[in-house]
Amino acid sequence: MTGPDEELPEEVTDLVVRPGTPEDVDAVHAVLLAAGSGPGHPPERRTPEESRAWLAERVSGTGSGEHQELWVAERDGRVLGFVTMADAWVPLLFVDPDHQGEGVGHGLVELVKALRPDGFGLRVHQDNTGARAFYRRQGLVELESTDGSAYDDGWPDTRLAWPGHDPLAWWRSSIDDVDDELAVLLARRTALTAAVQDLKAAGGGDGGRRGRDPEREAEIVRRMSAHAPGLGTERLARVMDALITESLAAWEDRQR
Ligand SMILES: O=C(O)C(=O)C[C@]1(C(=O)O)C=C[C@@H](O)C=C1
Incomplete structure (x- = not known):
């Protein structure tokens, strides 16, 4: 603008x-x-x-x-x-x-x-x-x-x-602001992964297939990459892989 x-x-x-x-x-x-x-x-x-x-x-x-x-x-x-x-x-x-x-x-x-x-x-x-x-x-x-x-x-x-x-103070405070938003988004994202796993565990959704779905994950990365091209698809794929891995682990912990 x-x-x-x-x-x-x-x-x-x-x-x-x-x-x-x-x-x-x-x-x-x-x-x-x-x-x-x-x-x-x-x-x-x-x-x-x-x-x-x-x-x-x-x-x-x-x-x-x-x-x-x-x-x-x-x-x-x-x-x-x-x-x-x-x-x-x-x-x-x-x-x-x-x-x-x-x-x-x-x-x-x-x-x-x-x-x-x-x-x-x-x-x-x-x-x-x-x-x-x-x-x-x-x-x-x-x-x-x-x-x-x-x-x-x-x-x-x-x-x-x-x-x-005081550039360091500014950058760090900007990081804190973004992380505050990111934490809330991560909580929401993780909860949604869990909701899909609950559905799959109950035999619903995607033919009841459990575990990871590489095609779906690739599609997620493609869509995200269009919003933030600077990050690079491969790096974003690794970030999302870590996020989904941890979200699934959190869901599994909850099942015990
Ligand atoms: O969409 C699904 O089928 C999910 O299980 C959710 C989700 C995700 O968190 O986005 C998790 C694991 C799959 O590999 C793909 C995607």
Whole structure:
């Protein structure tokens, strides 16, 4: 979603970066539409009215959507770019395509670094190579690439993070956050394996065949690999093999 596409961040002289107000929504929306229709962005499926309403709701904190803190970058009173923040996440950062390469994106990233000194993350579409190079130049680190299925747009994406003033603390805390989610998912996954084994033990499902089903496992790995291509099918197969092995062992322990 983000994409300043800047080539040369320059010394920002007359750029003013200030908190956005409801009066900025039209100008911010114009930048969003112009920048979002450039290369590397998915086609906008909403009407301009719908995307404006979506934006206004988020930056005003009304409605059910998450509230995003809005900041705008302007020169000579004209909004040239903007950024939004929600906790340590940057949902939107866009620069007017006519003013890229003028340090606007750089100024916005510097602002986010100042406001989020512990670090922040964002996602860009994989094809938006200009934005990815820009963020790398700003010191952000590329993390995982996915097929984008976790997001509304469903476009292949790459996540990046700036790990702040204490990078080890940021990475470890990010690992803890992911592991908290992973633990819950593992509990659910293991319980589902057990439910299938209960069914098979009772003579139901798949003709009552017990034990491992390599074809089914290969299919699982293929599907997962499409969501997270960076991991590689073979490595993912080993991870899933270990997970299924342990899930089956847990189920067998329970039978004793
Ligand atoms: O789908 C099944 O047949 C299961 O037994 C479940 C499961 C799994 O946990 O996904 C476990 C063992 C099989 O080898 C295949 C898949």
